[in-house]
Amino acid sequence: MTAPHLIESMFQLVRSFKSRLAAELETEGLRIAPTHMKIIKMIVAVEECTAQRIAQTIHRDKAQVNRVVQDLVAQEMIERKPNPADKRSQLLQLSDKGEAALKSMNAVENRVLCRMTHGIKIENQKAFIALAEQLRSNLS
Numbered sequence: 001m002t003a004p005h006l007i008e009s010m011f012q013l014v015r016s017f018k019s020r021l022a023a024e025l026e027t028e029g030l031r032i033a034p035t036h037m038k039i040i041k042m043i044v045a046v047e048e049c050t051a052q053r054i055a056q057t058i059h060r061d062k063a064q065v066n067r068v069v070q071d072l073v074a075q076e077m078i079e080r081k082p083n084p085a086d087k088r089s090q091l092l093q094l095s096d097k098g099e100a101a102l103k104s105m106n107a108v109e110n111r112v113l114c115r116m117t118h119g120i121k122i123e124n125q126k127a128f129i130a131l132a133e134q135l136r137s138n139l140s
Contacts, residue, residue: 024108039068043092050089
């Protein structure tokens with residue numbers, strides 16, 4: 001396999017994954033971008049989550065993260081609360097609507113994962129994960 005084929009295969013995989021994920025999310029009635037999903041999941045995973053912390057963790061511009069946060073607030077998926085440790089920032093948390101959306105997102109991810117890995121042995125999946133991690137590590 002040559003480098004151009006590897007690069008094209010990676011682009012096609014990412015494109016196909018994002019496309020299938022978006023289609024499945026829309027089927028669930030969730031009009032939400034993958035970046036929005038990632039931020040919703042981070043809000044749940046990170047204790048005392050702030051927009052600044054998200055930006056640092058996902059290596060995105062704080063302005064970009066703030067735009068997504070504002071969009072999620074407007075959609076009533078997340079809420080801002082005062083940060084008792086730092087009056088200049090706000091803590092982010094999921095609303096009830098956001099909690100319901102998270103459950104739907106997790107179900108969608110599981111469906112897409114099952115479809116994507118259908119017919120692929122566990123050993124091959126583990127080998128793919130190891131290879132993908134090595135490729136990512138090489139680029140860091």
